[in-house]
Amino acid sequence: xxxxYSFAFIAAFLYYIKxxxxxxxxxxxxxxAVCLGIIMLIRPVNLLIxxxxxxxxxxxxxxxxKDIAPSEETGRLVSDHIDYRRNIFYSxxxx
Numbered sequence: 001x002x003x004x005y006s007f008a009f010i011a012a013f014l015y016y017i018k019x020x021x022x023x024x025x026x027x028x029x030x031x032x033a034v035c036l037g038i039i040m041l042i043r044p045v046n047l048l049i050x051x052x053x054x055x056x057x058x059x060x061x062x063x064x065x066k067d068i069a070p071s072e073e074t075g076r077l078v079s080d081h082i083d084y085r086r087n088i089f090y091s092x093x094x095x
Contacts, residue, residue, distance in 0.1 A: 013032050
């Protein structure tokens with residue numbers, strides 16, 4: 001059964017998210033994201049665990065302070081990658 005693996009990865013996810021809000025290291029967010037991806041692969045319904053993140057932050061100020069949204073530079077990287085792939089598609093399509 002997948003219950004044991006779900007429990008283990010949910011516990012790891014909660015631990016690393018709480019550790020991120022306490023220490024603020026970005027490596028803990030990356031580890032938590034990997035755990036969340038594995039949780040989704042094991043049992044997609046368990047993604048509801050992300051609803052606990054505001055409670056783990058402790059306060060709304062702490063949640064706003066530790067903004068884990070992608071930066072503007074990351075957005076530019078993604079859009080450049082999409083443009084690159086689109087150009088390759090068009091050049092291959094018209095050959």
